[in-house]
Amino acid sequence: MEAAQPDTSTSRTTFLPFSPPSITEQEIEAVVDTLRSSWITTGPKTKAFEQEFAQYIGAKGALALNSCTAGLHVALATLDIGPGDEVITTPMTFCSSVNVIEHVGATPILADICADTLCIDPAQVEGKITPRTKAILPVHYAGHPVDMDPLLEMARKHKLAIIEDAAHAIPASYKGRMVGTMGDFASFSFYATKNMTTAEGGMLTGSPEQLERARMISLHGMNRDAWKRYTAEGSWYYEVVTPGFKYNMTDLQAAIGLVQLQRLVEMQQRRHEVVDQYNLAFSQIDALQIPVERPEVESAWHLYVLRLNLDRLKINRAQFIEEMKARQIGTSVHFIPIHLHPFYRDKYDLKPDDFPVAQAQYERVVSLPLHPGLTKDDVADVIAAVTDICEVYQC
Numbered sequence: 001m002e003a004a005q006p007d008t009s010t011s012r013t014t015f016l017p018f019s020p021p022s023i024t025e026q027e028i029e030a031v032v033d034t035l036r037s038s039w040i041t042t043g044p045k046t047k048a049f050e051q052e053f054a055q056y057i058g059a060k061g062a063l064a065l066n067s068c069t070a071g072l073h074v075a076l077a078t079l080d081i082g083p084g085d086e087v088i089t090t091p092m093t094f095c096s097s098v099n100v101i102e103h104v105g106a107t108p109i110l111a112d113i114c115a116d117t118l119c120i121d122p123a124q125v126e127g128k129i130t131p132r133t134k135a136i137l138p139v140h141y142a143g144h145p146v147d148m149d150p151l152l153e154m155a156r157k158h159k160l161a162i163i164e165d166a167a168h169a170i171p172a173s174y175k176g177r178m179v180g181t182m183g184d185f186a187s188f189s190f191y192a193t194k195n196m197t198t199a200e201g202g203m204l205t206g207s208p209e210q211l212e213r214a215r216m217i218s219l220h221g222m223n224r225d226a227w228k229r230y231t232a233e234g235s236w237y238y239e240v241v242t243p244g245f246k247y248n249m250t251d252l253q254a255a256i257g258l259v260q261l262q263r264l265v266e267m268q269q270r271r272h273e274v275v276d277q278y279n280l281a282f283s284q285i286d287a288l289q290i291p292v293e294r295p296e297v298e299s300a301w302h303l304y305v306l307r308l309n310l311d312r313l314k315i316n317r318a319q320f321i322e323e324m325k326a327r328q329i330g331t332s333v334h335f336i337p338i339h340l341h342p343f344y345r346d347k348y349d350l351k352p353d354d355f356p357v358a359q360a361q362y363e364r365v366v367s368l369p370l371h372p373g374l375t376k377d378d379v380a381d382v383i384a385a386v387t388d389i390c391e392v393y394q395c
């Protein structure tokens with residue numbers, strides 16, 4: 001094969017970023033108002049954000065934190081998962097889903113994924129359950145809900161906890177049930193690239209009893225509503241009952257979150273329109289496979305993950321990304337699977353062949369720009385770039 005130089009001809013004069021946040025004057029004013037209120041860290045806005053988010057999802061309770069990673073870590077700690085315990089999760093995820101299992105001293109056990117949704121395969125999970133298994137940590141990849149019923153059944157049968165990594169899944173539903181209401185805990189992300197943002201932030205949903213303990217663990221292990229201790233109703237006295245973390249959300253973040261939650265319906269609507277346009281265009285092209293949405297779910301469409309039919313192309317995924325960049329379009333890859341990262345590969349002697357589906361799919365995935373700020377012209381440019389590359393390099 002000839003070493004192809006990226007084609008630099010392009011209709012765009014400016015680079016289209018992969019996933020910029022959608023921030024309006026409303027969020028800016030909300031932050032400024034909070035700064036002027038003199039209560040800038042965890043306080044009334046955080047409380048309101050927790051309540052509105054729980055109500056939106058239909059969750060029994062919610063705990064606002066400074067990241068989704070913090071939520072996953074706190075969930076594991078709240079469930080007393082630690083050394084000697086195993087937690088089953090997917091290789092097709094961001095590293096933090098697995099790092100937190102290491103943080104509590106437990107052992108991550110990876111189970112391969114379904115080829116259609118790229119979510120953890122319940123049949124593979126079943127085979128990984130041992131007497132040491134304490135929890136399953138499914139990831140709603142790209143916003144597509146995991147097949148939860150078989151996992152919930154296994155959890156009931158083997159007395160396992162379910163901690164959902166819902167970083168991509170605001171809002172998503174499975175058989176009419178919202179993500180964030182099915183497991184023991186679900187952790188959502190408000191990182192800058194996610195469906196709604198607080199710059200950095202996360203929300204843990206679960207039962208009020210479990211969240212009460214999670215709240216204590218998330219704020220130094222102090223046994224009172226510690227954030228109130230500088231208010232008139234607060235008290236100077238507290239006791240530390242466990243060495244907790246410093247994971248609280250600030251009111252500056254919550255102020256952004258409250259506005260983003262109001263704007264979510266409108267932002268999701270734009271995502272859906274873009275997905276429909278991409279699907280229509282790319283389903284016509286032999287070299288491409290469009291994302292799957294199973295009939296029983298509503299995806300949050302956090303990501304638009306296109307798959308390349310590599311046997312129909314003269315270029316690989318890395319070259320495809322270079323060609324997109326040459327046409328001024330930002331893309332990304334979700335994810336470099338866990339078994340390829342040196343720490344996990346070496347510590348657990350993981351081989352690509354251990355996860356044949358994740359490995360094969362990883363080599364062909366590319367995420368296209370999908371965010372509410374995409375204009376009609378932006379979408380047309382993405383479609384034109386992908387179509388052009390496929391025409392030039394088809395075989």
Ligand SMILES: *Cc1c(COP(=O)(O)O)cnc(C)c1O
Pocket residue numbers: 066067068069070093094096097139165167168188189190191201202
């Ligand atoms: C973004 C992401 C996280 C981490 O979210 P933070 O809020 O940045 O901690 C966790 N899991 C997945 C799958 C993610 O994409």
